[in-house]
Amino acid sequence: MLTVELKFIDYPLSQEVVSLQEIIELVTMLFKQKHLEGIKSGKISLAFRKWKKLTVSEGNLIKTSVGNIKIVSVEEIALQNISDEEAEKAGFKNASSLVQLLEEQKEGAIYRIGVVFDSEDPRIELRERFQFEEGELEGLKSELEILDKYSKIGKWTTKTLQVIRENPKMKAADLAVKAKKEKEWLKLNVRKLKSLGLTISHEPGYTLSPRGEAYMDSIEK
Structure with missing residues (x-):
């Protein structure tokens, strides 16, 4: 299988x-x-x-x-x-x-x-885990850095998380305009963030998960 x-x-x-x-x-x-x-x-x-x-x-x-x-x-x-x-x-x-x-x-x-x-989906449990264990936050940051590093458009992960945070449950087409990206690019790449437990999909739009909120709080300190 x-x-x-x-x-x-x-x-x-x-x-x-x-x-x-x-x-x-x-x-x-x-x-x-x-x-x-x-x-x-x-x-x-x-x-x-x-x-x-x-x-x-x-x-x-x-x-x-x-x-x-x-x-x-x-x-x-x-x-x-x-x-x-x-x-x-x-x-x-x-x-x-x-x-x-x-x-x-x-x-x-x-x-x-x-x-x-x-x-x-194990991501459901992951997205609720907002208290990071030792080394877990550093590991998450490393995974996001890899996504940024190998992207053809440069760093995008934090910017995308921020635009979702500021515009919860906004339609993907409108959110793409806010993010200055194509809608299909946005949808595909938000799913990368979702695979790390950072976002939640809705009808319509997205929100940050508790884990995503905790991550954003950590980098703003």
Whole structure:
């Protein structure tokens, strides 16, 4: 079984995504929050995607905002063969509404993907840990310095945390304007901060986690 750890690299938005980890991360972002919550509750057990190239496989474990989701099956399916029952399992009212959505998307094959909630996300516990143990704060600073060092735009981590702190739950598009960044760049890079337990995603926007607030307090002293 492949466990997909949400590691990231910094790349221009126009550059082709070349690693499986990056592809799956982008796939994860296509799940609406209500669908993720449906998967966690067990009400949703299928997802349908239209791709030129298959980007997930059976056994993949994907980290999301609600926890780890496991891919249990992947099958190509003809659009006309999607049933009302399957559409309902994917969180849609009926097959017609799902088919209409898929037809609006660019060319590609249709895939029926079986999904199931696997386990809680360890980042949830991490983000609540705001009292740093010996050496932990220094380790966190080192990880953020690495993100800054290998970024093509220079230091960005503290600036991004600060703009989130000053604009809690602001829509990503508006927050990107505040941060003077492209929206997709912002969303991808905030997830890097989230993987360190520093931010929390909302509908809409983001806030700093207790850990993120503690970190910002520490560097302001």
